[in-house]
Structures are given as C-alpha cells and as structure tokens.
Amino acid sequence: MRLAITSTFLILVSSVAASAQQQAVIDLTGVQIRNATNQSRTSAGPISPAYGYHYAISGNVRGMSGALALLYPTPTPLAQVLEDFQPGSSAGLSGEAYNPTNAHPIEVLNDRREGTSTLGAITVTYGLTLIAGIRADNVAYFQIDSVVLQPSALVGFFQFTSGTVTIDRVNVTPGDMNWDGLVNGDDAQAFVLAQLDPAAYVAAYAHDPRLNGDINRDGILDAADLLAFIQTLLSVS
Numbered sequence: 248m249r250l251a252i253t254s255t256f257l258i259l260v261s262s263v264a265a266s267a268q269q270q271a272v273i274d275l276t277g278v279q280i281r282n283a284t285n286q287s288r289t290s291a292g293p294i295s296p297a298y299g300y301h302y303a304i305s306g307n308v309r310g311m312s313g314a315l316a317l318l319y320p321t322p323t324p325l326a327q328v329l330e331d332f333q334p335g336s337s338a339g340l341s342g343e344a345y346n347p348t349n350a351h352p353i354e355v356l357n358d359r360r361e362g363t364s365t366l367g368a369i370t371v372t373y374g375l376t377l378i379a380g381i382r383a384d385n386v387a388y389f390q391i392d393s394v395v396l397q398p399s400a401l402v403g404f405f406q407f408t409s410g411t412v413t414i415d416r417v418n419v420t421p422g423d424m425n426w427d428g429l430v431n432g433d434d435a436q437a438f439v440l441a442q443l444d445p446a447a448y449v450a451a452y453a454h455d456p457r458l459n460g461d462i463n464r465d466g467i468l469d470a471a472d473l474l475a476f477i478q479t480l481l482s483v484s
C-alpha cells in the first residue's frame with residue numbers, strides 16, 4: 248500500500264515537472280507612476296525558460312493628485328493616457344523578446360520614453376523607464392524606474408486601479424518562417440524576406456524573425472542560418 252501511494256506520488260511529481268509554466272502574470276494594482284518614485288512587482292508564479300516571449304502591459308490608472316486628478320478622475324486605460332502624452336506611444340505596451348540561450352535570467356523589455364506635453368494649461372516634463380524580465384529562479388518582474396512628472400506638485404501622480412503585465416512563452420519551430428506549424432518549401436520565401444528586409448518580415452508575420460530563423464541559436468540571423476535552414480528542410484522532407 249505504501250509502495251502504491253509512493254509511486255502515485257512520483258507520477259504526480261514527474262507530470263508536474265514535465266509541464267512547462269506557459270505564462271507569468273504580474274498584478275499592477277496599486278503601482279504608482281510618480282515623480283522620482285521607483286516601483287516594482289513580481290509574478291505570483293514562475294514561468295519556464297523559452298526561446299521567445301510575448302509581453303503585454305495593460306490596465307487602468309487614475310490621477311491621485313494635482314492636475315492628473317482633475318484630468319483623470321476615474322480609471323482610464325493606460326494606453327489612452329500614453330496616447331494623450333505622446334500619440335503612438337501605446338504601441339510599445341506589447342511586444343516580443345528573443346532569448347537564444349533558452350535560459351533565465353532574461354530581460355524582455357527595457358523601454359525609456361520621455362518628452363514634454365501640455366496638460367490643461369501646464370507644460371509637463373515626463374519620462375519613465377518600463378522594465379520587465381524573468382529572474383534566474385523563473386519569477387517574472389516588472390519595474391517602473393526613473394519617473395519624471397514635473398513640476399511634480401502641480402502635475403500630481405497616477406496609480407493603477409487594476410492591471411497586469413503578462414509574459415507568455417512563444418512556442419518556436421526552427422525553420423517554420425511563415426508560422427503555419429510546418430517546415431517545408433513554403434518557408435523559403437519568408438526566410439529570404441527575413442534576411443533581406445527584417446522590418447517587412449515583422450509586418451507580415453508579427454514575429455521576430457530570429458525566433459524560428461536563428462536556427463543555430465547564436466543570436467543573429469545570417470548566412471550561417473541559411474545553411475542550417477536548408478539542412479532542416481532536407482531532414483524533414
């Protein structure tokens with residue numbers, strides 16, 4: 248009986264170990280965007296190492312004092328606030344990161360944005376650095392650093408009423424350049440596009456071309472990968 252229980256336990260343990268943690272979620276509720284005030288949060292659970300990650304920052308913020316309390320008295324999507332400060336800037340709230348080592352730690356986002364903007368009758372000097380990553384112990388983190396919101400007493404500060412940073416593993420298939428799940432001759436055109444015009448590749452496939460194109464995992468997509476790509480095609484056909 249003891250033996251049976253022990254083996255059931257071992258099966259449970261091994262099945263848990265075998266299933267990768269696909270996503271990390273970091274709660275932003277209560278995080279402030281405040282002049283000269285760094286903030287950080289970590290995920291409740293771990294995320295397994297991967298070659299690629301998709302991250303997304305979303306949530307609602309409210310002005311807590313000063314002009315921001317007057318302009319944003321109720322929870323307002325962070326994306327809308329960023330657009331108010333600088334049109335187009337909300338695009339950077341989601342993206343992809345490549346991790347050629349397939350190991351942690353890894354920084355997936357380090358994005359500084361700054362400038363001046365007119366809020367009501369006030370000219371605001373603003374700046375903040377958004378940082379996200381995964382520690383060696385597989386816990387994900389998010390930081391808002393080096394915040395400038397000046398003149399701070401007049402401008403006030405924001406606080407998240409709700410929100411998350413999610414980091415998802417991207418499942419890669421080396422050589423599958425058109426992301427249809429297969430590696431075959433149809434990928435050749437996309438591979439050439441990735442080499443000649445990486446920006447056009449990203450526009451067409453919405454992925455960093457290195458995720459499936461850096462086949463030898465040295466971190467760059469170049470002619471050495473073309474040879475590896477051809478060898479991959481030959482081995483699967």
Ligand SMILES: [Ca+2]
Pocket residue numbers: 422423424425426427428429430431433434
């Ligand atoms: Ca394919």
Ligand SMILES: [Ca+2]
Pocket residue numbers: 460461462463464465466467468469471472
């Ligand atoms: Ca390479």
